[in-house]
Amino acid sequence: MTLVGVEELRAAQQRIAGVAVRTPLLPCPWAADGTRRLYLKPESLQPTGAFKIRGAHNRLAALTEEERARGVVAQSSGNHAQAVAYAARELGIKAVIVMPDTSPAVKVENTRSFGAEVILVPPGERDTLPAELAERHGYVWVPPYDDPYIIAGQGTVGLELAEDAPDELDTVLVPVSGGGLISGTAAALKLTCPGVRVVGVEPELAADAQASLRTGVHTAWPVADTYRTVADGLRTPSVGTLPFAHLQAYVDDIVTVSEAEIRATVALLARRGRLVAEPSGAVAPAAYFHRAEEIGGRVVAAVVSGGNIEPTLLAELLGTEA
Template sequence: MCLVKAADVSAATARIAPFVRRTPLLPLPGERLLLKPENRQPTRSFKVRGAVNALGRLAEEGVRHVVAQSSGNHAQAIAYAAATYGLRATVVLPDTAPELKVTAARRLGAEVVIAPPALREVTCLALADRLGATVVGSDDFDVIAGHGSAGAEICRDLPEAGTILVPVCNGGLLAGVAVAAKETDPAITVIGVEPELAADGAASFRSGTRTAWPVEQTYRTRADGLRAPTLGALAWEHIRRYVDDMVTVSEDSIGAAAGVLWGKLGEHAEPSGAVATAAYLTHHTELPAGPVVAVISGGNAAARQE
């Protein structure tokens, strides 16, 4: 299985630069934590990095129609990237997806198909076959390479970073960030973060075998963007090679972290986007010495009422 390398991340970074935002690092007052606010991206999540890179490559190859399945943020990113390159996009979303994410995907130009959570994958594959479209998975090679641009930015902006905390759904973001970080400085500690109620990735990491959890279990978490029942196969191979640890956080700590991000930085994070911050607040005494970076992976949730 071919893994993403630093050169692939560099090429992706250059390809997506005109279409995504280079997010800064924001210090959390009184802490050794800095936040990477991917909620500031055009589609309010990091997913746009991988989608723009993957669809850019596909457009160069002559592909005209793409299909993807998603909890919501990947769908919006695919819709945005398809519009950027003049492609047709069809996305499959679960019937539990927040209306905000469904509406956003449609507004960006995608055709939206709703399916039960457990049938997202088979529905996506059936549509691709019927429509003659190309499936874009959220841990495809070019998607991981695009996500790696976030890790490359962290390393350029903070060469002394000691630890990077990354939210985990199917593992594409963690895989990309880990490649970029470890190939820049092998001493950086890269840690994946999951909700306790959707910890299939942590279970996989501990056992050394890619493990699936039933949808009924992973859908208990409020972090709707992190409910994938298993890590992607390609993401898993990167995680096995490059990632140092996986930790979990409680539902209460996720809510508390979102409150801290809003109250101290004015950053609006959806629950999925707050898990890395929750990991710092919960586990900071156990983390290696040095500055810690936590990725705010998204902000697609109803606005906070203050």
């Protein structure tokens, strides 16, 4: 299986220039504890509120004219949905998005606002209907993570980290779901600054990737189990086939965080970091605050992968003590 390399990562960086935001690497002096320092990479500042625009635009921009004319179909709980819809609008491509009916309303509404047709289905049908629609209507399927163009696009996060990080950076924390973000980011970091450790982070209630990496066996969890976590963007039951190969090649470890820790970190990032993060986006920094012994490191960067949170949930979490 061919892994994404520097050439594909650089090509993606060129394709998405001017569309995806080159997000800053923010020092967080308020999070230092005398022995460790934290930097945050706020992908919540992207035009669609999450990192997914990188991979989606890279995939759609690489389509042929014939493929663009056919339109695209994708499945997502929300952030990939918005990204594909946004990229399709910018490139003049029809987009049909299959979303679970449990998706946050803000993500469904945003996806529709970008001009995509949204089809809501029970969670168990999210990953099967797109193939049927592609077969029936000729759409090009744009998967959320199991695609080299998607992985390369998400990997531009890693290229930017490598270019912007202080020389002392030793650990990077990345959330894990289907594995596109951590695959591309880990590849970029290991291929350009190999001394940096890459540690994935996922909810305890959706820890299929940790089980897969630590056992070496590609493991899936039941949808009913992964859908228990508040981190709705990380409920995918297993990492993709291509992402799993990247995890085995480039990722040092995967740790988990609890629901209480995720919720507390959303509030902490809002109060102290002045950043709005959805629960999925707070998972990586949650490991810095609650899993220090597991992740190690003295100078740590954490990817805040998205900020598309329901206002009512944000208000609820800000009403609790961080």
